Amino acid sequence: MLTTATAKRTAGKTRNASAAPGKHLATHQQLRPLGDRVVIRPTPREEMTKSGIVIPDTVKERPQEGSILAVGPGRILDDGSREAMDVAVGHKVLYAKYAGTEFKVDDVELLIVSQKDILAIVED
Numbered sequence: 001m002l003t004t005a006t007a008k009r010t011a012g013k014t015r016n017a018s019a020a021p022g023k024h025l026a027t028h029q030q031l032r033p034l035g036d037r038v039v040i041r042p043t044p045r046e047e048m049t050k051s052g053i054v055i056p057d058t059v060k061e062r063p064q065e066g067s068i069l070a071v072g073p074g075r076i077l078d079d080g081s082r083e084a085m086d087v088a089v090g091h092k093v094l095y096a097k098y099a100g101t102e103f104k105v106d107d108v109e110l111l112i113v114s115q116k117d118i119l120a121i122v123e124d
Contacts, residue, residue, distance in 0.1 A: 031069070031070050031105070031110075032070060032072070033070055033071065033072040033112060034072050034073075035072050035073070035074070035075050035076070035114075036072055036074055036075040036083065036085065036114055036115040036116070037072045037112050037113065037114055037115070038068050038070065038071050038072065038085075038087060038112070038113060038114075038115060038118070039068070039069045039070040039071075039110055039111070039112055040066040040067065040068055040069065040093065040095065040100070040110065040111045040112075040113060041066050041067050041069055041108065041109075041110055041111075042062075042063040042065070042066040042109060042110075042111055043063050043065045043066055043067075044063075045061075045062075045063055062097060062098070064094055064095055064096070064097055065092065065093070065094050065095075065122065066092070066093060066095070066111065067090065067091070067092050067093075068087055068088065068089055068090060068091045068092075068093060069089065069110070070089060071085050071087060071088060071089055072085070073085075075115075085115060086115065086118075086121075087115065087118060087121060091121050091122075092121070092122040092124070093118050093119075093120065093121055093122065094118070094119045094120045094122060095111075095113050095117050095118050095119060096113075096117045096119060099111075099113045099114075099117035100112050100113030100114070100117060101113075
């Protein structure tokens, strides 16, 4: 006969064990931002100066430039229509220094920012 504590432990193990196998985080190609948000891949940080001095992680600046990987449908306005997005997938953009939320998918650092935090599109 199972005690209450044993039953809770068993139920917890079963629930956690069934949730773990086969569950994977989405790849960055499967991300679809909501509203006026965009997914950006920041440009890699400089590891070394032009003169050859290695820059330690503690003093590296956050990048403010990146490429757009996914674009949301646009913000819903007060009248119910959607605001058109000014950026598109593939654009290289400059964004505010501390904008957005950083996260990792498949060991790739990504950033989700609102369109209002994008400062400019970099023309090639």
